[in-house]
Amino acid sequence: DTEVTQTPKHLVMGMTNKKSLKCEQHMGHRAMYWYKQKAKKPPELMFVYSYEKLSINESVPSRFSPECPNSSLLNLHLHALQPEDSALYLCASSQRTGGFTEAFFGQGTRLTVV
């Protein structure tokens, strides 16, 4: 199984809502990532988890809150988002953060904030 599964695929939320994005992988990877991608732009790194510990937070606003309940799961909790947060949110995993390992991306959650 070389898949990274993300749910939901699409999400529309109001600025006062609280929602969560979910990501799951069963490849035994110990590094997991959240990226944000705007249209016609490259993925931008948001968070990195290594062995279930947050290792990188790219100065992401606190309205985005990541969580790694176990080595297979990664969540992104959303609260009080702004319309400019509308984007494709991609989860990825790799064997580890160091060394030469490829990243497997999920299909993404297309988020619209209204």
Added chain:
Amino acid sequence: GQQVMQIPQYQHVQEGEDFTTYCNSSTTLSNIQWYKQRPGGHPVFLIQLVKSGEVKKQKRLTFQFGEAKKNSSLHITATQTTDVGTYFCAGPENTNAGKSTFGDGTTLTVKP
């Protein structure tokens, strides 16, 4: 911080023509990865280059890593409509933290 630049931003070719995208980093890279993202899709890993001057081939795709490990290229021979998409290079900052910087990507369209 590290910057990774890619050119061209867009390339339109006739089916059967060749295509090349170039990636340049402001810093020396320990390795470089290439990804393809189809329209409406997600990035899919193509290849990783590690050694200075390395050349790797995948069917019609040829990947090169520069001698100074600051640039790379992807060349597609005889493009097909299935090659349509955006090609990104990504280079890790020289740490073990897992932080990679993606280039802006080159979007390839192929006219049948």
